[in-house]
Amino acid sequence: MAKTILAVDDSASIRQMVAFTLKGAGYEVIQAVDGEDALEKANKHTVNLVLTDINMPRMDGLKLLELLRKLSNYKTVPILMLTTESGDDIKAKGRAAGATGWLVKPFDPKRLLEVIAKVIG
């Protein structure tokens, strides 16, 4: 069965590009527009990997990460941050909150798929 990825970004353009990349590689994709939306969808569906932006309205990606890690069924699900942020401080924060990896935008489709395969392959 195809693995399911929850892709979270407030930018519709990025969501389109990410979804196109992931679907092309055979993944099921659930899209969410911010942290709150993502949390709701994460509770409703079985998700094999979360790929999330950080800077978003309502609830940002770091808060989402923190809340997901408190849920028993998301303790070990890989959570990748896909963000324009590349500072050491914010990276350390993400790492401490349980992020699996950090990808700085813009993303390269091929490398994104390689990383995903590595963490859920």
Add this chain to the structure above:
Amino acid sequence: MTEIFDEHAATNFYFDRGFNTEAVKLLPGEYFVTSKDMMLVTVLGSCVAACIRDNYSGIGGMNHFMLPDAGGDPNSPLNASARYGTFAMEILINQLLKLGARRSNLEAKVFGGGNVIDGMTVTNVGQRNADFVLDFLKTEKIKVVAQDLVDVFPRKVYFFPKSSKVMVKKLKNIRNNEISAREKAYRKSLDKADTGGGDIELFS
């Protein structure tokens, strides 16, 4: 390899005596966001600038970019130049949100994309840049409230985020060698740069 993606904030501040205001000048590849009452200025040839502001708070900003000619299928959403353009726009929007702008309040005025660079007329770089920025804003549901795009003249754009006012001067009489040279250098740096994306780090 990160050079291309290193969109950076404009740092060229000055006091504009003509307009009697604090001002900042944006060069190709730069952006600037502010909540202050000031003026953002840039000169565009085939590049485009998006002036985006929160129409409630007046927090606003501008960028100045062009799409790299990265080859590949221009209609694919994964085309490297579209990815770069999306990135340039996202940086601006993220900085606005960080200053307190609300995504739902954002509106845009877009300028540039003139067909002005010698030797670039065949591929019509300006039109491509203009099409991209309009497509992007449509996808993001950010309303375009004013535009002055394509044509054959370079433009000087003065943006006052606080009031949303924009003035555009079409540079019909000046020799645009300097604009052309600057854009060519910028374009060259984009074309040469690696399009392999940003850094990736796995923690575990």
